[in-house]
Amino acid sequence: MSKWIFQGNPKQFTINEDKYPDLHDINQYVKEGKIIDWSIRQKHHTHEVKEGDQVFIWRSDGGEKNTGGIIALAEVHSEPLDSDREYPQVELGVIETRLNESEGMLLRHKLKELPESRSLLIMRLAQLTNYKLTDDEFDMLLKFWNDPKLLEERVDKSLIEKYLMYYKEEFDNFSKEFEYLEKSYRYFQKFRDPEYIKSMEWEDFQLIGQQVNAYRMAIARSRAFGQMNAASIDKYRESFLYLVHGSDPLEYRMDQFLNNEKYKLFGIGTNALSEIIGNIFPEEYCFYNQRDKVAVENELEIDPSYQRGDTFSTRFMKYQKAIKVHDIAPAYENVIGRQTNLPIYYEVDQFFSFIFNKFKDKHAIENEAPKYWLLAAGENGKYWSYFKDKEQISIGWNELGDLSKYKDKKEIAQSLKEKHDYDHNPRNDALANEQFVREMKEEDYVFIKAGTSQLIAFGQVVSPYQYSPENGAQHSFRDVEWIRYGEWDVSDLPIHQKTLTDVTPYEDFLQEVLQKIEIIKEPESEYEVNESEPYTVEDITRDLFMDLEKVEDAIESLDYKKNIILQGPPGVGKTFVAKRLAYYHMELKSLDNIEMVQFHQSYSYEEFIRGFKPDTEGRFVLQDGLFYKFCRKAQEQPEENFYFIIDEINRGNLSKIFGEVMMLVEADKRGKEFEIQTTYSKEGEHFYIPENVYVIGTMNTADRSLAMVDYALRRRFAFIELEPGFDTDSFKEFLQTKGVSQGFIATIVSLMKEINTEIVNDKVNLGKGFEVGHSYFTPDHDITDEQGWFERVLRLEIKPLLKEYWFDQEDKVHELLNRYQ
Structure with missing residues (x-):
């Protein structure tokens, strides 16, 4: 029923x-x-x-x-x-x-x-x-x-009690990790005996890679324990003897183990150390991994009171203190009761993992735009009639059972390898199952394909993931409301062979497919605009990490000036902001009303306005340029607003690119009454920029090699200064939706503000226009190891930029980047 x-x-x-x-x-x-x-x-x-x-x-x-x-x-x-x-x-x-x-x-x-x-x-x-x-x-x-x-x-009830009561009712579905934890517990309890550590051989240390969750990825395990990285086995023994049995306080020993060359071991980082300590002393310490931090800081809203400059070991201890101050372990025992013979913090850790799994998408779920998926209905669409009759879609692979029971795609891949005796890693199949159970959401859309040359249906997902062994031929399924079905030839489009593909990012592909199946009309004329979704103040507040006052400045400038330039340092998202300002100004999210070009030193009038260019047969013919065609399109639809975005506007020779059209850019020279003949006008032909065209330029203020914007053009634009958005609530909320803990968000904000202060204070070489923007820290995927992700961004993106800024002060760069530790 x-x-x-x-x-x-x-x-x-x-x-x-x-x-x-x-x-x-x-x-x-x-x-x-x-x-x-x-x-x-x-x-x-x-x-x-x-x-x-x-x-x-x-x-x-x-x-x-x-x-x-x-x-x-x-x-x-x-x-x-x-x-x-x-x-x-x-x-x-x-x-x-x-x-x-x-x-x-x-x-x-x-x-x-x-x-x-x-x-x-x-x-x-x-x-x-x-x-x-x-x-x-x-x-x-x-x-x-x-x-x-x-x-x-x-x-x-208190927030903690609400979660505990929920966990109590769901415990059976989230208890499978205890077998794994019990093995880890038994292994690490041997470390409590110093004589055992003194007798350990390399094979004994290698078992750490099998007992610590941080090493579930084969590459991480191989780097740390594939072969001995220290000069001898004695260093491993000495390091662990000091870590577990040294006379110094544990916080200090952890810090030495991570940073002192005498004890530091290659491949054992902060996450692994947290688990090692949690496994050796589980009566006193809980794990301090990504999942636990997000659960405690973001969901249970517990503030461990981290401070600027805290080392990892200091943060670890403050986290443990916060857990104790809020009586989480006693509350757990009172509400849940002990469920295993393991020490209490193993069970508390699983409670935190439950919270993380249940609510990692909580902040984003109401604002998330629907995705579009391409799904195979079995080989050559053999399951389509089943999908159609049941009004369902399925991913297949019944042998995997309930996909929600798997922790991640790695577990799914491992199960597939075991069940099919594969000699390869089935990454694509595992990803398809992971996306079907976790990434696909209600309100998403799905195209059904038969092979790689035909689409046969389009529908909307209207249920969460469901699993039932009694559900006919397909045990893992979602309900779908079919919007359209038929047979559409898409042999001219790049159709993926994978079972399930997220095609949302491929805007051109989506446009063509939706036109083919007549969800949106193919333009009757070159300039027809398709229906688009509204874009409101709530949308722009969520999307942009900038003050609404500055947003309003930009919008008002567009109204009276018709032309603005967004200028700012690297990484403030100037191009991203330009599009959102256009959406907000026209109150619609419509790509059809926006054109974009990037200027460069070789860009010409002939490409931008009009000129003679070779055709497919090699003959030179008169062709309209990008801006010329865009203005004609806007003239055809005077009731619509159109936005021409020029990225890196100061990189081009503006007088050469605009030519005589520069006069028409001015707000009071718009419209047919100001039409002129251009350099390549045909006899009797005139050109004008209509009043419904708005120009948005972007300019990188840290680009030393380029001249500023031509003064003749400068007076025709309003200049909006964009700044790093590290201090904005929307930036912090965005990182929370990606699984970054509040404490670590504070670390990012604090470090980047210090770096930017140093840049601003360097009046001789740098200054405000050279600050580092927030876009370096806006991942498009969930973060599972915040420290590893942050260190990679610093090492591979921020450090090269700072080394270019201070090319003769390498020590300064090194000192700045090490302040967060």
Whole structure:
């Protein structure tokens, strides 16, 4: 039997007056109707709703804040029937009704305070009518429905207690790591005996690579323990004897183990050391890895009070102190109770891992734009009829079982190797399964392919990942609402052979595919603009790490000046900002209204405006340049705004590139009344820049080799200064969505502000225009090792830039980059 939430809006709810003449609003309808009709507006659910299914009826706020939530429990009385109404109708038998909190209604804003219910689909996609629930989700809501006081009690608990109560109910699904941890515990307890360490051989030390999670990647394990990196086995013995049994405080010993050449061992970094200490002294110390830090600092909102200049070992100790001060271990024992014979911090670590796994995407989920996926329906589309009939998609590989049980794609790859006896690493297959279970989201879109030359369907994902061995031929699946299906030849497009591919980044490919299947119209003329999604102040606040006051300066400048230049140091995202300002100014996210070019020293008038250029047969013919064509496009659509972005505008010879058109760029020289003949105009032909064209230039203020913008052009532009956004809340929130802990975010911000202060204070060689921007620290993927990621950015991107700035002061660069340690 399926479980559901059916939602109704009290302001827009319609009742069949012929069938229910005496019922006039949603409350009366649910309370007095007994057997009532409900629309099935999500068509993919039509064939899934069966007699006997249980349904929660959800009344939305309807404009009255904090009044929405679950008001009734019902049962499907009859399966959906076609009617003369717009959508199929299903009859519900109302079992129990509670229209307000005093009657036991489950209020939405209270459910949203609990970690187990705030991620329900109805919380994230509030505009739908029919929501399918998993059995676990339904049971959770039913538990609160049967005992509304329990919800009140949960809401009043501390944040830590809320998470612990959730973990207690999910423990069985997150306990598989204990077998691995028990092996690590038994291995490392031998280190408590100094005589054992003195007798260890290289093979004994190599076992560290198998017992520490930081070495699950083969390359990391091989670097550290593939072969002995020290001069002799004695150094390994001496280093571990000092680390475990030295007379100095442990914080100092850890610092020496990491940094003193006498004890330092190649390949054993901070994450590994954290686990080694946690395994040797698990009664006193918890692991201090990426997952634990994010859980404690970002989700449980515990501040370990790190300070500028803290070493790793100092941060490790402050983290341990914070855990103890907040009584996490006692709270765990009180709520959960001991579940193993292992020391308490092993169990606490698994609790933190549970939090990390459940909520790593919490900050981004409501704002995430839908992705587009390309999925194979088996070889040559053999499963398409199954997908179509079931209104589902599947990834196959039933032999893997429930994909949500795997920690990551490495575990999936290992399982595939074992089950199929592969002699290679099935990376693509493992990635496809990982993306299907974790990256694909509700509201994403999916294209179904048959081979590499044909598309056969397009639909929208409308459910989370689901697994059921009873689900026909495909055990891992997601529900889909099919939007269009047919047969479309795409042999002229680059179709990936992989089972599942995220094609969102390939904008040109997407545009062509959506046109082929007629989701968007192919332009009837060269200048037709496609429909686009709105772009609001909330979007630009999230996207840009800059003050809204500066955003408004840029927008007002576009209004009255029509031309702006965004200038700033490397890495402030000038080109990224230019696009978002264009979106915000036209209030639409439409790439069709934007053209971009990058100037360089060889760029010419003939390329930009017009000139004679060779055609495909080698003959020189008169051809329109990029800006000329763009202005003609804008002239065809005077009701639309168009934006021409010139990246690195100061790299080109501006007088040469613009020629006589420079006059027309000025805001008060726009329109047909100011049209002129250009150098290559045909007889009687004139050119003008329409009023709906806006020019946005970008300029790198740290580019010493180039002259400033031509003064004749300078007076035609407003200049907007962009600065590094390390201090902005949006930058910090962005890094949280990528899995970076709050404490480490503070480290990044603090170090980069110090580096930029040094740059600004160097008035002779550098100055404000040479600061380092935030874009160096905006990863497009989740961070699983924040320290390793940060050190790579410093080593491979920031250090070369600083060495160029201070080419004769290498010691200064070295000192600056080592301040964060």
